[in-house]
Amino acid sequence: MNASITERQAALMGMGDSRLRKEDARFIQGKGNYVDDIKMPGMLHMAIVRSPFAHARIKGINKEKALAIPGVYAVLTADDLKPLKLHWMPTLAGDVQAVLADAKVHFQMQEVAVVVADDRYIAADAVEAVYVEYEELPAVVDPFKALLPGAPVLREDLAGKTEGAHGKRYHPNHIFTWEAGDMAAADAALSGAEVKVEQKLFYPRVHPCPLETCGCVASFDPVRGELTTYMTSQAPHVVRTVVSMLSGIPESKVRIISPDIGGGFGNKVPVYPGYVCAIVASIVLGRPVKWVEDRIENLSSTGFARDYHMTGELAATRDGRITGLKVNVIADHGAFDSCADPTKFPAGMFHICTGSYDIPAAYCRVDGVYTNKAPGGVAYRCSFRVTEAVYLIERMVDVLAQKLNIDKAEIRAKNFIRKEQFPYKSALGFEYDSGDYHTALKKVLDAVDYPGLRAEQAAKRADANCPTLMGIGLVSFTEVVGAGPSKICDILGVGMFDSCEIRVHPTGSAIARMGTISQGQGHQTTYAQIIATELGLPSEVIQVEEGDTSTAPYGLGTYGSRSTPVAGAAIAMASRKIHAKAKKIAAHLLEVSENDLDWEIDRFKVKGDDAKWKTMKDVAWAAYNQPPAGMEPGLEAVHYYDPPNFTFPFGIYLCVVDISKSTGETAIRRFYALDDCGTRINPMIIEGQIHGGLTEGFAVAMGQLLSFDEQGNIQGNTLMDYFLPTMVETPRWETDHTVTPSPHHPIGAKGVAESPHVGSIPTFTSAVVDAFSHLGVTHMEMPHTSARVWKQLQASGVKS
C-alpha cells in the first residue's frame, strides 16, 4: 500500500503545519512542573528581608529575635557572605551587584538579609523579626539630577574609578558612554538640512511581570560535592557558568535545571541575589532550600525594562526625504548595572534606531546612569533595547510627517529601504538581511481601506458634535534579533551560539536536546517540526528536551527572539549532518552510489526507479545493525550554530482609536498587524505569539508604569496598581503576514515573538497623538491613561 506524496507529507506534521502543541497535555491537566511545584525531602524555605529605604546606611542588624523563633535555621547577612566572597557578585554588564546590602542600601526593597525556616509561614514571621537599623541618606531618582556636580555619590564602592567596563566614567554616578555612527556626518546633515525636527521622548520604566515570579530550589549534596538548582531561568547554561565561577564548584558538579517556566519576557534572564542566597543557604545548611519571591518583590526588585530618556533629531528635505538622524539617550540603569545585554553592547542593539529607512547619516549616543532604583534593565519581550529604538524612530518619522504635512504612510514609503537594496548596510553599522517593506505597507493600507479611514477622520473633525476624536496610528518597524555572531556577541566571554543534539533511535523515533528553554513559546512542538521536515520522520515521534544543563548541549538560552534564528538553525544543521550519513547508509542498502539517490519527503529514492527506495525509518534501523563497512554505527549529530549575522524581522501595524472627548478614554477600534518573520514554522503558534505580544504592547503603551516619589519609594508594585490588561480591555487583534526569508538562515526563519511588542507600542502612541494632530500636538508621553489623555483634551481646548 503506497501512501500518496501528499499523505506522506501530511503524516510528518512538519514545517508550515499548524500542529497542535505537544506541551499542552501536561499544562491542561495541572501536571506542569514549575519551580514552586518542586518538593524535596528536608527542603527548607527562604525569605528575604528588604530595605524600606531607597538610600541608607545600615547601622546594625539584629538577628536574635528571628533566630529565637522555632523552625528558623539561619539568618544570613552580607557579613555572613563575606568570608565566602559572595556578598557581591558580577553582573552580566561588567558591574558588580550587592548580593546582600553591604553597609549601604541603594534602592527600596533591596535584599538586606535572608532567613531560612521550616516553611514559608515561619520564614515570613522571621523576616518581620529581623531588626535593621538604618540611617537614611538623600535618594537620587532622577538620572539628570544624578549627573549634576555635587550630586550624592551612590556607588561608594566605585569611588575614584574613572574607568568602567565600557570606558570612561565622567561622573561618580555615570556608568558608560556608548556611541555608534558618525557624529560629524549627522551634524553636517542637520546643519545643512532644509527641514529639522527635534523631539524629547521618555520611555518610562516598566516591568515584564510574567505570571510566575522568580524562584529556585537549591540543593547541595555535601557528600558528592554536587549542586543541583531548579531555577526560573531563561539561560540555565550561562547561570551554571556563573554559579561555578562564584562558588568555585567545578562546572561539571553544578546542574541547573529550568523546569516549566510560567512566562519570562526577559525578566528571567539575570542572576538575582535570591538565587545566590538560596544556593549559599543550601551549602551552609546541607539541605535543599526553596526561594520563591512574591509579586511585590518581583515588581520591586527584579529586572525592570526601559527607563530611557531620549532626544531625537531628524534632518530632511522639504519633500520629506530623511537625510540624517541624531539621538542622545540618558539611560537610567538603577543602582547596579545589571543590564542584560551582550557584553560589548551596553545599550544593546539600540543602534537599530535608523529603523526601516534609508538614512545616509546617523549617530547615536547612550549614557548609562546610576540612580537609587532597582537595577536592570532587561529586554522586555524584545531584543536588547530594540523596543526603545523602534519607538524613537517611529515617533520621529511621525513628527517629521506632521511638520511637513505629509501623510504618515507616504513619508514612510518615501524613505523605506527598497527591496533591491538588501543586504543593506545601515549608517549605524548593521547589515539588514532581507526585507520588502513597500509590499507589506501596501497590503495593510489596502486591507484597512486607509483612504476611507482618513476620509472618516476628516468628516469627524469637521463635526463639532462628534463625541470622539479619531486617531490613526501607523508603524513600519524593523527588529534586529537572533544574537548573535560570536565575533561581536558574547555573554561574559561565552559566544552567543546555540546548540542542538539529535539522536535518531533504531525504530525511527528521535530525541533532540537543545541549549534554549521555552517559557511558553512551544519549542517542543516547533523544533520537532523542523526535524520532521529535515529528516522525514513524523514530528509526533520526536521528543524535544531542554533546560537541564546535565543533559542538554551548552546554549545561551531563550531571549531576544534568538531561539528560532540561532537554535532553529542549529536544529537544521544537526539534522543535515544526520541526513548526510543516512544517505550513505541508504546508498549502501540500495547498492547504488549516493549520486544516484534523490530525497523525497521521508525517503531516499533511486533515480529513475520508483520501486527502489529506503525510508529514513529503514535507514535508522540499518544504522544500528548494518552500516556500510568502515562506518560507525548509530545515527546522531550535534551542532553548535554560530550565526553569521542577526535576522531582521519586520512588520507594518495600523491602529484606529476613538477617544472620548468627555472622559479621555481611548477605545481601540481596530488593530491590524502584518508581520514578516521569514519562513513560518507553525502558523498557529506564530499567531498566538503575535496576539500575546500585541497585548503586552497594549499594556505598556496604555497603562504600565513603575513610578517613584522623590524619596525613591516605588509607587505601585502590586497588580492593584501595575496594569496587566484583563480580557475586557484587551483589543481584538487582526493578523496578516508576508514572507521574506532570511537569506543566511538555513531554513530562512527570522523569529517572531517579540515583533508584536516592539511594533505595537509606537503604533498606539501614533494613534493617540494622531487624534490630536490637527490641534498641533506632535507627541504625548506613555502610558496613555485616560487621566493623561484627559489632561491633553483640556490643554488642547477640546469641548465635549
Place this chain on the structure above:
Amino acid sequence: MSKQLISLTVNGKKLEQAVEPRTLLVHFLREQLSLTGTHIGCDTSHCGACTVDVDGKSLKACTILAVQCDGADVVTVEGLAKGGALHAIQDAFYKEHGLQCGFCTPGMMIRAYRFLQENPDPSADEIRAGMSGNLCRCTGYQNIIKAVQHAARTLREAGQKAAA
C-alpha cells in the same frame, strides 16, 4: 502552631486533614495535598491563577483560609478530567491554542468550568466580562475566548444528546 482538624471534599474525595488556622487554601492544596496544578501569581487576588471551585463558586484560593473550607466541596484542575478522558474545556484549550506558558491555564479553565454552568451559551463579550478575573500574560486572550466558546458548544451538544 497548633492545628485544627477540617473535613472537606476535594475532587470528589472526602478528606480529613489537620491544618494550621493561618494556612491559605492555596498552600493547603499545593503543599499539603500536593495538588500543584493550582498556581500562585500575585498574592493579592488579582491574577486568578489560584482559582478553584468551592461549593459551586469560583474562588481565588489565595484569599481564603483552609479552615474556612471545612465541609466544603472543592474542585481543582486535577478534578476536571474523568476516567482518563479530558473535560471538554481542557480539550478546547488544547485545540484552540488557548495556552502558552500554562501558568494561568488551570485557574482559567476552572473559572470557565463554573462560568459555562452559569451561562452555557455565552457571547464573546459575555466571556470577556465573566472571565475578567483571570489574567494571562501570554495569549492576548483571543484564543482563550475561542476555547471557551468551543467548550460551550461541545458541552451544549453533549447535553442535548443526553436529553434526547
